Amino acid sequence: MTAIQFEQDNPAILLVDDQEDILLFLNSLLQSQYRIHTAYDGKEACEILKSKGIHLVISDVMMPEMDGFELCDWMKSHAELSHIPLILLTAKDTMQSKIEGLKIGADAYIEKPFSAEHLKVQIENLLKNRTQLQAFYTKSPLAHLSADAGQKASEPFLEDIKSIIFDNLDNPDLDVVFLAGKMHVSRPTLYRKIKTFFHLSPNEMIHLLRLNKAAELIAEDRYRFSEIAEMVGYHSLGQFGRNFSKQFNMTPSEFLDKIRRNR
Structure with a gap:
C-alpha cells in the first residue's frame, strides 16, 4: 500500500461514476468547497481509498466492474474504511433499490436527476455530524x-x-x-x-x-x-x-x- 496522503485544508470527496459528464458536473459543483478525487468504477475507487485520506464518497449505483452497491459493501467490510460516509446516486426509482442501498450501509440515497442544492446539503450534514462527533470525543x-x-x-x-x-x-x-x-x-x-x-x-x-x-x-x-x-x-x-x-x-x-x- 502506498503512503497515505493527508492535507490540512478542505475535506476530500471521492466521486465515482462511469459517465464523464456526471463527474465533470459534480466536480464543478463541489470543487470550490472540497478537494475532489474521481474514479470511473468501484475498482478504481477502491485503489484511491487505500491510498488517499478520503472524508466522503459519492458513487453512482450502475457501473461496470464494480457497482455502487458492491463498492459500499466493500467499504463497510473493511474496518479501516467503514467510517467514511457514502452517498449513492441512482436512476433506479424503486423502494427496493433504496432499501438495498441503506441495508448495506449507505448513509444517503439520492435519485437522478437530483437537486444540486439537496446533494450539497446532504454532504454538509454528513461532514458536520462527523465533525460534531469528533469534537464531542476530544473535548468531553x-x-x-x-x-x-x-x-x-x-x-x-x-x-x-x-x-x-x-x-x-x-x-x-x-x-x-x-x-x-x-x-x-x-x-x-x-x-x-x-x-x-x-x-x-x-x-x-x-x-x-x-x-x-x-x-x-x-x-x-x-x-x-x-x-x-x-x-x-x-x-x-x-x-x-x-x-x-x-x-x-x-x-x-x-x-x-x-x-x-x-x-
Whole structure:
C-alpha cells in the first residue's frame, strides 16, 4: 500500500461514476468547497481509498466492474474504511433499490436527476455530524462512557483500539507500534483510520484516552490526583495536570468540583 496522503485544508470527496459528464458536473459543483478525487468504477475507487485520506464518497449505483452497491459493501467490510460516509446516486426509482442501498450501509440515497442544492446539503450534514462527533470525543472528559456516542460511533475497529489502549494505560511500550501490532494492521492503515475519524494521530488518541480514563477515575472520587496520574501512565503530576487542562479546558480539581456539584 502506498503512503497515505493527508492535507490540512478542505475535506476530500471521492466521486465515482462511469459517465464523464456526471463527474465533470459534480466536480464543478463541489470543487470550490472540497478537494475532489474521481474514479470511473468501484475498482478504481477502491485503489484511491487505500491510498488517499478520503472524508466522503459519492458513487453512482450502475457501473461496470464494480457497482455502487458492491463498492459500499466493500467499504463497510473493511474496518479501516467503514467510517467514511457514502452517498449513492441512482436512476433506479424503486423502494427496493433504496432499501438495498441503506441495508448495506449507505448513509444517503439520492435519485437522478437530483437537486444540486439537496446533494450539497446532504454532504454538509454528513461532514458536520462527523465533525460534531469528533469534537464531542476530544473535548468531553467522559465521552467514552456516553451511550449515545457509543451508538453513533459503533465501529468495531475503533472500539477495539479503545479497549487495547484502556487495557495498557500503565504499559510504557504503549505507542503507535504497539497499537498497530495489537490491531494486526499496518501503521499507515491505523493512522488513516484514526486521522479521518478523530483528526488525531494514533499517539494523540492514546494521549486523549489516557485523559478520558483519568476523568473517569476522578469522577469516582476515590483516589488522589497523584494516584490517578500514575494509574493512567503519567510519571509527573504536573504534566498530568497541564495536559488535562489543555485537553478539557479545566483543571482536574475544577472537573472534580463540577462532578461533586452535579451529584
